[in-house]
Each structure stands twice: as structure tokens, then as C-alpha cells.
Amino acid sequence: MDKTHLVDEITGHRRMRRNRKADWTRRMVQENRLTVDDLIWPIFIVPGTGIVDPIAAMPGVSRMSVDKAVEAVKQAADLGIPAIATFPDIEMNLRDETGSQSLVADNLINKATAAIKKAVPNIGIITDVALDPFTSHGHDGILREGVIVNDETVDQVVRAAVMQADAGADIIAPSEMMDGRIGAIRRGLDASGHQDVGIMSYATKFSSGFYGPYRDAINTSGLLKGDKNSYYISPANGTEALRDAALDVEEGADMLMVKPGLAYLDICWRIKEAFGLPTYAYQVSGEYTQIKAAAMNGWIDGERIMMETLLCFKRAGCDGILTYFAIEAAKKLAKS
Numbered sequence: 001m002d003k004t005h006l007v008d009e010i011t012g013h014r015r016m017r018r019n020r021k022a023d024w025t026r027r028m029v030q031e032n033r034l035t036v037d038d039l040i041w042p043i044f045i046v047p048g049t050g051i052v053d054p055i056a057a058m059p060g061v062s063r064m065s066v067d068k069a070v071e072a073v074k075q076a077a078d079l080g081i082p083a084i085a086t087f088p089d090i091e092m093n094l095r096d097e098t099g100s101q102s103l104v105a106d107n108l109i110n111k112a113t114a115a116i117k118k119a120v121p122n123i124g125i126i127t128d129v130a131l132d133p134f135t136s137h138g139h140d141g142i143l144r145e146g147v148i149v150n151d152e153t154v155d156q157v158v159r160a161a162v163m164q165a166d167a168g169a170d171i172i173a174p175s176e177m178m179d180g181r182i183g184a185i186r187r188g189l190d191a192s193g194h195q196d197v198g199i200m201s202y203a204t205k206f207s208s209g210f211y212g213p214y215r216d217a218i219n220t221s222g223l224l225k226g227d228k229n230s231y232y233i234s235p236a237n238g239t240e241a242l243r244d245a246a247l248d249v250e251e252g253a254d255m256l257m258v259k260p261g262l263a264y265l266d267i268c269w270r271i272k273e274a275f276g277l278p279t280y281a282y283q284v285s286g287e288y289t290q291i292k293a294a295a296m297n298g299w300i301d302g303e304r305i306m307m308e309t310l311l312c313f314k315r316a317g318c319d320g321i322l323t324y325f326a327i328e329a330a331k332k333l334a335k336s
């Protein structure tokens with residue numbers, strides 16, 4: 001029996017494997033590519049000097065004092081990484097009900113920004129304005145009688161954003177999901193002469209279990225009372241996420257972010273399709289840790305899965321990825 005003939009009858013001479021047959025054909029037909037320009041590196045800052053303190057739940061990630069962070073960011077810039085995102089681990093005695101430390105001009109996060117900007121002027125600095133690193137209850141906003149109050153939080157977030165811009169932040173990334181924050185921050189930045197400071201909205205931030213290791217990293221997990229379901233989006237809701245993002249676009253967001261990443265690739269795609277704005281995914285702490293932990297046990301090829309997941313964000317329409325793998329991935333890209 002002529003088996004070739006049989007298969008051709010089924011395929012009608014269309015054979016997908018022709019384009020996959022050799023390395024050169026595969027390179028010719030490759031639709032998406034990951035480059036170092038796609039990588040944004042989130043880092044954790046602690047007070048003090050000379051500190052590089054490994055985070056147990058995030059193998060390979062450390063909290064760094066400002067001086068060490070400056071060195072690390074220099075390395076990131078040398079690798080070609082375009083931007084970093086900073087998160088502070090604030091001393092416990094400085095945390096309070098309203099997160100008042102967020103309004104101190106030379107607080108830890110602003111000190112880090114100023115130092116990094118001075119030492120490494122050619123890397124972008126993205127700062128978050130959510131209040132969770134600063135509050136004694138670990139919530140992203142001001143807590144009054146069991147409720148995270150929206151408008152009062154927005155007011156504070158705007159003032160914090162202006163201080164962050166004063167310190168040298170290039171992009172403000174509000175992650176606290178209060179209503180109206182993007183427009184309010186835009187007006188606040190414009191009124192204080194920061195027309196060139198951009199806003200990357202954590203447009204669709206889902207209420208997720210994947211944030212666990214991050215909360216250990218900035219020591220909020222023991223503090224958090226209740227959950228964040230009254231302001232983050234339910235993982236069940238895609239259309240609601242799009243409506244939320246639409247408001248951020250209307251209010252003046254320059255860039256949009258989807259968080260977490262891998263379990264929300266449909267949202268990345270829908271957001272990019274709907275608005276066409278630069279769109280980023282945050283491959284969050286729990287996603288990183290899953291890969292690291294399995295790799296450390298020898299159960300998966302961690303490096304391969306790191307590169308695969310990052311590439312898949314590109315396929316899903318993302319223009320870049322906030323990832324704790326940034327340095328590792330950048331080094332790998334430089335070698336290949």
C-alpha cells in the first residue's frame with residue numbers, strides 16, 4: 001500500500017512539518033522573539049547599607065540596601081535591561097494605619113530612586129504607589145472601619161506619586177486598583193511639572209494567590225487582615241477586567257499591565273487587541289517561585305521553562321514582561 005498517497009489524501013498535500021524540518025526553516029518562520037528590551041526587573045529595597053538578604057520563598061532573589069541595589073541596577077543596565085520596578089520593605093515601626101510613610105519625601109523608595117537615577121541615568125525607574133508596603137494592615141489603601149476608602153486613598157496616592165516623580169521616577173505604576181486613580185495621578189503629575197512622567201496602570205490586577213512570596217519579601221503577609229477582594233478583580237472575570245482597563249485608558253494611562261501573568265494570557269491578548277496600548281504582563285512572585293522550586297528539585301528544566309514562559313507572553317500580545325527572571329534571562333539572551 002502506498003502510505004504517502006494515503007496521507008496526502010488526508011492532508012491535501014498540506015504538510016505543516018515542511019516549515020519545521022530544519023533549524024533554518026524554523027528560524028525563518030518564527031513569529032515572536034524575546035529580546036532583552038522586553039524585560040523589566042522588579043527589585044526589593046531594604047534600609048541600611050551593604051545588605052543583600054536572600055528571600056527564602058524566592059530562590060535567587062534578595063532584598064538589597066540602596067547601595068547594593070545601585071550596583072545591581074548597573075549590571076541590569078549593562079545587560080541592556082530597559083527598566084526596573086522598585087518595591088520597598090519598610091521598617092515595621094514606620095508602618096501605620098494610613099501608610100503615612102508613603103508621604104515622606106526621602107522615604108526608602110524615594111531614596112532608592114534618587115540614588116539609582118544618579119548612578120544609572122539610562123535605565124527607566126518604575127515605582128508603585130500602592131500603600132501596602134507602608135500600612136500596618138498590609139492593605140493597598142487607607143482602612144477605615146473595615147473598608148478600604150477609595151477617594152481618600154486616591155488623594156494620598158496622588159501626593160505620593162508626585163513625590164516619587166520629584167525623586168526621579170520615570171513611570172508611576174499604581175497597583176492599588178482604586179477607582180479614578182489614573183486620571184487623578186495624571187492631573188497631579190501635570191500640575192507639578194511632571195508632564196513627561198508616564199503612567200503604567202496595573203489595569204487588570206487580579207485577586208490572586210500567586211502574590212504569596214512577594215508578601216513575604218516585603219513582610220506584609222503576617223499583617224494582612226482579610227483579603228483584597230473588595231478592590232482587586234476576581235479571577236473569574238475577564239469582561240469586567242476589560243471595562244476596568246478601558247477606564248484607565250480614558251483617564252490617560254500610557255501603558256497597561258496585566259497581573260499575574262501566565263494564568264491571565266487571555267486578558268493580555270484581549271487588552272492588547274482592545275486598546276493597542278503598550279501592554280505588559282507581570283510574571284509575579286508565585287509564578288517565579290513555582291518554576292524555581294520545581295527546577296531545584298530536578299523535576300523540570302527551569303531555564304527552558306523560564307524562556308518558554310517569557311516568549312509566550314510575547315505571543316499573547318505583550319510588549320514586555322515584569323519578571324524576577326530578568327537578569328537570568330538577559331544573560332541567556334546575551335549568550336545565544
Ligand code: PBG
Pocket residue numbers: 128130131132140175176210211212213214215228283284285286
Ligand atoms: C500590592 C502589590 C502586590 C504585588 C506587588 N505590589 C500584590 C499584593 O501583595 O497583593 C505582587 C508582586 C508579586 O507577587 O511579585 N500593591
